[in-house]
Amino acid sequence: EAGVTQFPSHSVIEKGQTVTLRCDPISGHDNLYWYRRVMGKEIKFLLHFVKESKQDESGMPNNRFLAERTGGTYSTLKVQPAELEDSGVYFCASSPDRVEQYFGPGTRLTVT
Amino acid sequence: AQSVTQLGSHVSVSEGALVLLRCNYSSSVPPYLFWYVQYPNQGLQLLLKYTTGATLVKGINGFEAEFKKSETSFHLTKPSAHMSDAAEYFCAVSERSNTGKLIFGQGTTLQVKP
Numbered sequence: 465e466a467g468v469t470q471f472p473s474h475s476v477i478e479k480g481q482t483v484t485l486r487c488d489p490i491s492g493h494d495n496l497y498w499y500r501r502v503m504g505k506e507i508k509f510l511l512h513f514v515k516e517s518k519q520d521e522s523g524m525p526n527n528r529f530l531a532e533r534t535g536g537t538y539s540t541l542k543v544q545p546a547e548l549e550d551s552g553v554y555f556c557a558s559s560p561d562r563v564e565q566y567f568g569p570g571t572r573l574t575v576t
Numbered sequence: 577a578q579s580v581t582q583l584g585s586h587v588s589v590s591e592g593a594l595v596l597l598r599c600n601y602s603s604s605v606p607p608y609l610f611w612y613v614q615y616p617n618q619g620l621q622l623l624l625k626y627t628t629g630a631t632l633v634k635g636i637n638g639f640e641a642e643f644k645k646s647e648t649s650f651h652l653t654k655p656s657a658h659m660s661d662a663a664e665y666f667c668a669v670s671e672r673s674n675t676g677k678l679i680f681g682q683g684t685t686l687q688v689k690p
Contacts, residue, residue, distance in 0.1 A: 512675045520675045520677060557620075557678075562675060569618060569619040
């Protein structure tokens, strides 16, 4: 069984540019989560999808962040325009039951 | 708001020594409890979890954790450290009636000395 995959593994962009991160969950997992770890801080929840619907987006930092989940399969997280404080590692996780979550390797975003 | 505290951002042990990583949570209602491990350049891997039942939970790679409601703790232990245990460890909780979102502690980096 393939695990959660994320693309790209690393992205370096300039302040003001746009970046789109992608997450492919484990097949059949309806629940998909995004988390972020800013350097030196704890991993923080961003949002939760059930299939294509956003269930909880209470952790999204501001309206520069837009998440979508096309057809309940893969998800994208777009940051537009990127700011320096957006730098960090973005993790995606999927779950069949909202209890056990399977994490991807993360995307390291560096905004210069 | 729910919070998770991991005591010690860095822990160093000798190979063969006991590993003890501490985790305390703030909720008065016992949540689901998890320990994740992140090896260098990899994603988070679930070590073990407590949802219900026996309070001593065994996980992968010889790790175990004990849920103590009276102490609101879920400390992670391993009797004998191996060099391969060097990694960052995260304690996390999720509320039972919620969406399953995880609240993480700050992480503890475990160093194993030969």
